[in-house]
Amino acid sequence: MTYNAGSYEVAVIGAGHAGIEAALAAARLGCSTVVFTINLDAVGNCPCNPSIGGTAKGHLVREIDALGGEMGRTADACTIQSRMLNLGKGPAVHSLRAQIDRNHYSRLMKHKLETCPNLLLRQGEIVKLERAGEEWLLTSRLEAVYRAKAVIIATGTFLGGKVFVGDVSYESGPDGMFPAAFLPDSLKELGISLRRFKTGTPARVLKSSIDFTGLEVQHGDEPVVPFSYDTEEPLENKAVCHVSWTNGETKRVILENIHRSPLYGGQIEGVGPRYCPSIEDKVVRFPDKPRHQLFIEPCGLDTEEMYLQGMSSSLPEDVQVAFYHTIPGLEHAQIMRTAYAIEYDCCDPLQLSATLEFRDWPGLYGAGQFNGSSGYEEAAAQGFVAGVNAARKVQGKEPFVLDRASSYIGTLIDDLITKGASDPYRMMTSRSEYRLVLRQDNADERLTPLGRELGLISDRRWEKFQRKQKQKRAELKRVQSTTLPPSEELNQILVSRGTSPLSTGAKLADLLKRPQVSYQDLTAVDRERPKYSTAIFEAVEIELKYEGYIRRQRADIEEARRLERKRLPQVDYTQIKGLRLEAVEKLNKVRPENIGQAGRISGVSPADISVLLIWLAAQERQQREGADQ
The missing domain is CATH 2.40.30.260 (Elongation Factor Tu (Ef-tu); domain 3)
Incomplete structure (x- = not known):
């Protein structure tokens, strides 16, 4: 006999890394939120490696933090060893990785959920999900029915989980916990396309x-x-x-x-x-x-x-x-x-929009491994975006979308929703065509203003951010206007670093542009240097050394955004003459939101994009002519 267990604006199924960020974001944006987990002791569990970050993954953590998410702060509080990876390569691929105390991380995340206003953390397995008018009904295994305006599925590897060790196999979630054995059938009844992925963990x-x-x-x-x-x-x-x-x-x-x-x-x-x-x-x-x-x-x-x-x-x-x-x-x-x-069910992410909402099921969102990705960091990034968008939909606000040019988070989501995932998707620096601009050191500069607009960056943190940007601009101006005269001390430094000595004065900025020379090298002769943090000098040096490349990449970004601004209506692509059959099939399946997204779909050629641009121009011309009559 079911009973009414209450109504919420946002419900989150799963309290792993995706569910945590989704629930906290929604609650902090003012929505009454409930998050369900099969086991309260598994909140924020790290069933595989006891670490946060890594190549490209460290970028994601920094971006989540810059937007106002939680993973970075909690990882810092639980760090037992930290390393910056890829220091022998360029700054675009430098990535932070931290060994964490996994039990401390789990306890700390659980407490943050427990103490967050507007948020209820609830142990319970959701076995059924159904639409009722403008609401979603979530039924627990104990026959409680919860109502929600928006639902985020963040089930990790629990959904239909099955463990394999040799010829022994049994239904299970990670770390010997119960799986979510009944929800897959309910999702299939809704018409959601599921597939089986697998991952593993060492002894x-x-x-x-x-x-x-x-x-x-x-x-x-x-x-x-x-x-x-x-x-x-x-x-x-x-x-x-x-x-x-x-x-x-x-x-x-x-x-x-x-x-x-x-x-x-x-x-x-x-x-x-x-x-x-x-x-x-x-x-x-x-x-x-x-x-x-x-x-x-x-x-x-x-x-x-x-x-x-x-x-x-x-x-x-x-x-x-x-x-x-x-x-x-x-x-x-x-x-x-x-x-x-462990084998588990996940959805085909081609069913999702850039907000991570299912296109055919308003108010239903996916996040994390349920969307076909792998990794704690990828999950947390998606959870944050899904949580923000679920809250904004409930509140009648514009959706929050990150594009490829803004972030690794935007790249991750765009890859999933346009290319799909034939195997568990892992973020890598090579996946971003703008990685020199999307560095981990400037994640705050790129995304904190957006986090502030969302309402997830506090006044204190905003003031701190503005102070840092002011110092960076001042330092950039100082090195561009400061001339160092030739001296024996300076020339000894330059020669020892394998670069030519000076015969006339040189701007400090020009010296820092030399590949062999760093801020640290010039400490003894840069006597007017202000007492800023290392991060300020690192940011200025990177911008100077890679100025030409960065300028070129920003021009590419502007061109890409020009195509992103060309919105595509929801249309049956079989009606557009000139498109190849493969392109029609892919476009009808993915339903891209703009020309830029259409161009990234596998099977859609540049010739197909030309056809779409001509068709779009004709549509716009007809609309103008209709408006003039």
């Missing part, structure tokens, strides 16, 4: 059973750089990681037992992540590679569990024990959690 081993002798030690970077622009207290590295390698014996054990892998035995139907394969997949796909690297990482400060990054597997438990024991340092390792693969 956790007991720290005292690892022999760290001879293993490479990986220390954190000093000083520690925070994710959040709001973090002011200094952070510190509290732990180290270690590096080991597989070998020929590891490979032999895996290949001799490859027939026992559910991945190769055909038991797993779901498509796995292309860029994060299991160790058995690596051995098979790269037969000439003699060894594979793994990282031994702590799961927290008050646990003895160590995570084996790069060693996910679905092989039987006895085979896992055997191949782990072939690896230096792990000869006597005791497994605390066996590695496993």
Whole structure:
């Protein structure tokens, strides 16, 4: 017998990384919000690697933070080791990654949900979702019915979850929790297209059973750089990681037992992540590679569990024990959690608009792994956008859309809704054509004004942001107007850095444009330098060194936005003459919102875009002529 459990403006199904950001955004924007989770102890759980950030993922965390989201602040509070990746490459690909205390992260996120005004955190499994007029009805397994004006599905790997270890398989969510076993049927009844994806996680081993002798030690970077622009207290590295390698014996054990892998035995139907394969997949796909690297990482400060990054597997438990024991340092390792693969349901993201709302189901949104992506950071980014848009729809406000030229978040969403996801989508710097402009160091400059417009940036933080921008402009002006005369001290610095000495004076800005010279190098001769933060000098130096490239990329952005401004009406593309059959099929499926988006759809050629532009111009001409009559 069902009963009415209450009405809310926004309901969120799932309290993982996507659900957290969605719920907090909606509640902070003033909507009465309820968020459901199968297990209250799993809020913000990190079922795979105990880390936040990484290549391109660090960009996403910075962007979430710049907009007023929560992931960066919480990651900073739980950091036990921090490293800036790709420092040997250009600034476009520099990405922050932090080992976090996963239990602390989960507890802290849970408390933030518990104490957020307008927000109810509720343990309960939603088993049915149906439309009733202008509202959505959500029925729990305990037969409670909740009403909501907007619903965000953020089910992660719980939706129809099934775990595989060798020939053993059973219905399960991650970390041995219950799956969401009934909701998939309800979504299919609505007409939502679902598919099966798969992901995996490595084993956790007991720290005292690892022999760290001879293993490479990986220390954190000093000083520690925070994710959040709001973090002011200094952070510190509290732990180290270690590096080991597989070998020929590891490979032999895996290949001799490859027939026992559910991945190769055909038991797993779901498509796995292309860029994060299991160790058995690596051995098979790269037969000439003699060894594979793994990282031994702590799961927290008050646990003895160590995570084996790069060693996910679905092989039987006895085979896992055997191949782990072939690896230096792990000869006597005791497994605390066996590695496993998990298969789950997710939607086809081509059903979504740029707001992450389902085109055919008003008020229904998807976020995170439910949309076909992988990773905590990708999930959190989508959750934030879905939460903001659900709130704004309820409040009768304009939708919030980030384009590719504004952010990695915009790139991520645009890729999902125009290209779809044939395997779990992972953000990479190479996916952005504007990565020199969309750096992690300038995420606040790009997005904090938008967060302020939304109402998610406080007065204190806005003042801090404006002060930083004022200092940056002042410093840029100073180096462009300051001339350093030639001197023995300056020329010694220049020659020692492999660049030519001065015979006449030179602007400080021109010296900083030299690839070999940095702010740090010129400290001794730059005696009028103000006492600004390192971030100010880093931003100025990047803009000076890459000025030409940045100017060219900004011109590309303006051209792309010109095409984005050419809106496409919802039309049956079979009625437009001149389009190829493949383009008609793809355009009718994706239903792009503008010409720019249409051009990024796989199967739509430049010739098809020309046809669309001619047709659009004719439509606009007819409208003008009709208005003049």
